[in-house]
Amino acid sequence: MTATIDCARHTTREINMTIKQLIASGETEIHLLNPAARHNLGVAIFAPVKIVVEGSAGYYCGGMNDGASFHIKGNSGWGVGECMLSGEIVVERNAASFTGASIRGGTVVVRGHAGARTGISQKGGLIIVGGDTGYMTGFMMQKGTMIICGNAAEGLGDSMYAGTIYVGGEIAQQGNDAVIKEMTEEDHRFLAGALAHYDLSDRCAISNFKKIGSGGKLHNFSKADFELWRVAM
């Protein structure tokens, strides 16, 4: 069953309450018309429902998502999918800062470019960016995977504890203790599968990808690495 909500006729609170009511009554697909870059659309959805945003979303679309599948047909503002536990969010055009911040699971896909601090404090799941990402992408990443088909700006993976970032384009500057690691056959297979699944295979040749991970030097304090700590703090 498919339902539609015309955002132009409702407050954000009404829209989000209606989504929950529709889910409770058994709807499996909900289309949000005229979203006009409104903030907080479809936050805290805890059901395996499909939500199609027929245009651009504002801040925190799909935030705290647990199980729903979002398709945002336009751009998204700050913090799309923030704190997601599971599910999927696909942004057709560009996303602003804090894309997929603190996600613990699920997948965030941005077909265009993403802004600063993409995947900040990522704790699991997968973030795929078809274009470039901004300053301090993957800052303090703790787990999970990020794939950036384009270029990464300064401070990539700064102070990351763990997790993996793949970058297909240029890296302007690696962050503190973010190191390039050797690509394996398994990495190639994973990238090929993930990009093909989201129809992004043409964005970058798999052989161009570099793998970034934590150097582990910030895991335990060491006087010998004092300068690294001074900069990182």
Add this chain to the structure above:
Amino acid sequence: MCGIAGILFKHHEQLIGDFLIKMLADLNRRGFDSTGVALYGTPSEGNLVVRVKVEEEAEAETVPWEGNIRAIAQQFGEVRQSSRVGQYVRLVMEYAGDYETLARALEASGNGVEVFSMGRHLEIIKQMGCAQPMDAVYGISTFMGSHGLGHTRMATESRVDISHSHPFWARPFPDISVVHNGHITNYYKLRRRLEIKGHRFSTGNDSEVIAVYIADMMQQGATLHEAMKNSVTALDGSFTYLIATADSIGYARDQFGTKPLIVAETDDFVAVASEEIALRQAFPYELDTREAAACEVRTWNLAQSAYPGVVYAQ
């Protein structure tokens, strides 16, 4: 938190005031202490438009401000038009002298009198409160022009009054205005340096230093783009600011990308705002937008020969 917005039409003049008011009415969510616009049009006569703030709203009208200010201005050049709307006296005149001299003479006409803008194109209007009441008094949405800036203020640093509201005129440089979202933390240091060079500051607002810094750099021969590039490292703190000159508009974002700015460009216009939702109030259709990157500086320049349809972007 503050809201900023800017617009530039590449090919022909438009109701820029209307676009700005629509965006600012939405951005009032980000700040409702005051709202202001810097509008760039072309006066039908005269070579200088002056906007003078005369008195706070609450006070009763006891002084014939328009006549007094007109009489002073007349000593400097021929006044072609004068009018009084709300808290402003607007003059259109012929003047080729030093702008600071004229501004000081006009301000000597009474307590609290302040020149808010001077230029061939620039008109700054700002008022306490939100965009729609301001539009109701000043009819901003009927203003035709090529480009303009807007601001909604949530004051954090300096006084909450009309003088400390944005946009700021880069006094005494004609036609340069700035709006800013953020804090300039090395404000006092920069201000001292510029004051030693002879620049005058009208307020204690940290944002004013951006306008004066840029104008000072341009006076030394830098282009707008070069001056803004330098500002990204010269200014400390969090900022996204917009600047406009007689024929240009541009933005700069700090090194950490802390304050938002969404950019939309088409063949017809460049529109920027703190949030996409504000852009959508002025353009009720899907736009291809992108958030400005940290450290990013972009400027657009209208070719000066009366809209030949060429805009040079950097």
